[in-house]
Amino acid sequence: MTIDVILNIILISTITMTAFSYLMTRLLKENLVEPYWLNVILFNKKLLLRPLGWLVHFITGIGFFYLLYLLNSIFNFGLLLNGLAIGIIEGCLGVFMWYIAFKFIEKPDNLKLRLYYYNLIGAHIVFSYTGLICLNQF
Template sequence: MDVLLILGIALLSTVLMTAFSCILSKILAQNLIEPYWLNVLLFKKRGWRNPLGWVTHYLTGIGFMYLLIFLNDLYPLSLITTILIYGFLEGVLGIVMWGILFKMTHYPHKLNVSWYYVNLIAAHIVFATAALCTY
């Protein structure tokens, strides 16, 4: 498949995933927005407007897109099964990655990590849905 098409799908899927995190943040009155926390933890910048967190988030989304394609090619399943299983697995991988980052940076205690992890699972299922339905 064309690399530009894969990059476009990864971008779209990451946008939808992040939108989901924004909506859940409003519902739970908790900031669960991934680029915000990347800015705080990696770049020591407050706020979601700093581009470094966003670029890091979208680059990670490209990696997750390629992982999704690899898994789907290796073990093709029905669309719904693929979305649920691979979205869940990518969410778990996201939790592992964030867990390492939290350990390395001593995350702020105002972040409810349990809700953040629940968000990561659901958001990666959204990512997988967008990616696989457009791929």
């Protein structure tokens, strides 16, 4: 698999997980979009389309993709169970990363953490399934 294929899979997977967060934001009427909150806590900017939050999110997606790739080579449960298991593992890792970030950086008052954390697990399940489906295509 070439680097451009890997980067495309990471881009597609990160975009679909963020699309899930946009959908949940619309349904629950709470901002759950990861690049937005990255902009807020890292750059003190409340702009949804600011590229720095997206860049950090994409770079983080590279690490999550490699974890997905590793776990998929270890697990042998088939696409449905691998996607769910890896998504939950990565979602819990994502929650832990945000938890640590909020220990060092003040959590925004208007961010409902429990809802955000549940969304992160769902979004990582979407990331996992997208990545695995793309891997099976290449």
